Amino acid sequence: MRGLALVLLRPVWWLLFGLSVGGRERLPREGPAIVAANHNSHFDILFLLSAFDRRAVQNVRVVGAADYFLATPVLRFVALRLIGLLPIERRVERGAVDPLEGARAALAAGRILIVFPEGTRGAPEEMGRLKSGLTKLVRETGAPIVPVYLQGAGRILPRGARVPVPFTCTMLVGRPIAADGDRAALMARLGAAFARLKAAAPPLHWT
Amino acid sequence: MFTASPLLIGFASILALLIAGTIASFWMAGIRARVKTWWVIVVALGAAMLAGRMGVIVLFALISFIALREYLSLVPTRREDRPALLLAYALVPASYLIVALDWYGIYLVFVPVYVFLLMPAVLVLNGRTKGYLAATGILHWGIVITVYNLGYGALFMNTPPAEAPLGGAGLLFFLLVVTGLNDVFQYIAGRTIGGPKILPSVSPNKTWAGFLGGVVLSGILVCLLAPIFTPLPWRAILILAVLMPVAGFAGDVTMSAVKRDLGVKDASKLLPGHGGALDRLDSLTFTAPLTFHVFAFFSSVRF
Numbered sequence: 001m002r003g004l005a006l007v008l009l010r011p012v013w014w015l016l017f018g019l020s021v022g023g024r025e026r027l028p029r030e031g032p033a034i035v036a037a038n039h040n041s042h043f044d045i046l047f048l049l050s051a052f053d054r055r056a057v058q059n060v061r062v063v064g065a066a067d068y069f070l071a072t073p074v075l076r077f078v079a080l081r082l083i084g085l086l087p088i089e090r091r092v093e094r095g096a097v098d099p100l101e102g103a104r105a106a107l108a109a110g111r112i113l114i115v116f117p118e119g120t121r122g123a124p125e126e127m128g129r130l131k132s133g134l135t136k137l138v139r140e141t142g143a144p145i146v147p148v149y150l151q152g153a154g155r156i157l158p159r160g161a162r163v164p165v166p167f168t169c170t171m172l173v174g175r176p177i178a179a180d181g182d183r184a185a186l187m188a189r190l191g192a193a194f195a196r197l198k199a200a201a202p203p204l205h206w207t
Numbered sequence: 208m209f210t211a212s213p214l215l216i217g218f219a220s221i222l223a224l225l226i227a228g229t230i231a232s233f234w235m236a237g238i239r240a241r242v243k244t245w246w247v248i249v250v251a252l253g254a255a256m257l258a259g260r261m262g263v264i265v266l267f268a269l270i271s272f273i274a275l276r277e278y279l280s281l282v283p284t285r286r287e288d289r290p291a292l293l294l295a296y297a298l299v300p301a302s303y304l305i306v307a308l309d310w311y312g313i314y315l316v317f318v319p320v321y322v323f324l325l326m327p328a329v330l331v332l333n334g335r336t337k338g339y340l341a342a343t344g345i346l347h348w349g350i351v352i353t354v355y356n357l358g359y360g361a362l363f364m365n366t367p368p369a370e371a372p373l374g375g376a377g378l379l380f381f382l383l384v385v386t387g388l389n390d391v392f393q394y395i396a397g398r399t400i401g402g403p404k405i406l407p408s409v410s411p412n413k414t415w416a417g418f419l420g421g422v423v424l425s426g427i428l429v430c431l432l433a434p435i436f437t438p439l440p441w442r443a444i445l446i447l448a449v450l451m452p453v454a455g456f457a458g459d460v461t462m463s464a465v466k467r468d469l470g471v472k473d474a475s476k477l478l479p480g481h482g483g484a485l486d487r488l489d490s491l492t493f494t495a496p497l498t499f500h501v502f503a504f505f506s507s508v509r510f
Contacts, residue, residue: 015269018276020476124286152280155289165293166272168280168475203470205283207338 002082003054010050016166017043017156021051022200023173029056032107032143033176036134036190038127039116040154043164045083047153047171048114061086061106062114086113100137107141117190124154125206127198130191135183147174147190149197155206172197213435214373217380221249241480248478248487252383256376260364261307263379267361268303274353274484275299277475281466281485282345287333294329295350298322302354306361311510314362318355323347352492353485359495366502367509371438378502381436386494389425389455396420410463418456425452443505450501451494458493462486 013019027035037048045062052060066087069079079085086106089099098104103113118128138145152169174193177186228242255266279292298318305314327343360382366375373380397417405415426448433444462485466474474483481487503510 015273016276018273018280018475018477155280155284158286161289163290163293165289166276166279166296168277202281202475205281205469207283207285 018168026173031110031112037148043153121159124158138179144176147193151201278349356492359499377436392424393421422452454493455490458490462489
């Protein structure tokens with residue numbers, strides 16, 4: 001169902017946002033795997049999901065903030081039923097369950113996780129600092145990271161905006177990054193991969 | 208009107224060209240994507256013209272929307288301008304509604320006069336004066352090129368059947384075939400003859416020989432097709448024979464200059480083998496209004 005709905009949305013994205021996907025074949029078809037993307041807009045999630053193979057998408061979970069997406073019943077329904085949200089607690093008290101536990105279990109069950117390592121949408125079309133919780137997950141589970149750079153979604157619906165405005169979007173999928181080396185080295189490789197993908201995207205004149 | 212034979216023969220010739228291109232692309236891998244995209248373009252246009260006036264209006268509205276979106280995504284925009292840009296997109300259905308209602312006089316002034324006044328008035332509301340003049344100019348250029356000028360293609364469909372030998376569809380077919388083949392002629396002439404460059408800082412591959420060769424070949428094409436598809440007198444045909452290829456060239460190089468200014472080679476990756484919609488439509492944005500007004504001036508009572 002979810003796969004079919006996402007495939008049916010593809011022509012809509014094509015017409016409204018001219019979404020072009022570079023390196024679609026690099027998106028994982030089987031888990032455990034992690035897709036790490038930059039995050040500027042709610043549209044990021046929809047574009048990423050629609051880029052996956054129709055069968056693989058059943059297996060995809062999106063890691064997102066529990067305090068935001070589970071706040072209202074409508075949002076909760078959309079997030080859990082349609083998007084496939086894997087809620088994560090952003091603020092954790094001492095002694096509570098490890099917030100990464102759900103993600104760890106999903107990877108162990110062979111799922112593909114979409115994570116936004118900046119942690120929040122931030123300013124439109126700018127990349128924030130990458131958070132290192134991702135590397136902890138990778139080192140524990142051995143799942144490869146596929147970096148994805150999204151350009152343009154921050155103009156369509158930036159944080160705080162209510163009405164989407166059509167703009168052309170580009171999605172660039174990078175080569176998988178193997179889960180070896182220490183955390184700092186892994187973070188550096190991920191940062192470099194994002195920088196390379198960003199440099200390959202069309203120039204953006206946006207102020 | 209559509210079933211009249213020259214139009215059918217015309218479309219059959221285009222299909223024959225495409226089939227030849229497809230066969231050639233088995234050996235020439237370089238043109239494969241380009242030929243495939245031409246198939247999509249020809250089938251879409253053919254289906255729209257078969258569907259009649261409303262089919263063409265809807266297809267051209269979609270083309271204008273895609274071209275405007277591509278343009279607005281390429282040029283410098285400011286975050287505060289988002290609501291104004293949303294309004295600019297709304298002008299696409301508004302402008303084509305005027306075509307559908309056949310309000311010719313209003314179509315002529317809607318974008319060039321009233322949108323020209325409306326958009327600066329809307330842009331000023333966000334209060335950001337830094338970059339205001341550039342934003343208004345950039346926006347208006349895009350709206351005229353992608354909405355107003357392309358809209359003339361659809362406006363041809365409002366031609367009363369008695370005013371053209373094959374009706375509005377014949378005039379539109381003439382415009383599209385001459386504009387498309389002119390691009391091809393200028394490219395082929397430039398490649399085969401070579402010689403001094405015409406505008407090296409804008410389009411390094413374009414030569415004087417390509418330009419003049421293209422003008423001659425397209426001029427001959429206009430003289431061959433115009434008596435069949437248009438009611439134009441010979442003096443008007445001769446004017447078009449010179450002006451259509453020159454306008455096509457002008458549309459091509461102005462879009463090249465815009466892309467170069469913005470630091471891109473292609474406007475987008477929408478059409479494999481061609482680049483973006485703007486890369487394919489650039490000549491048409493200049494030839495469409497020109498051809499329409501020559502027809503309106505010399506032959507039409509309605510316009």
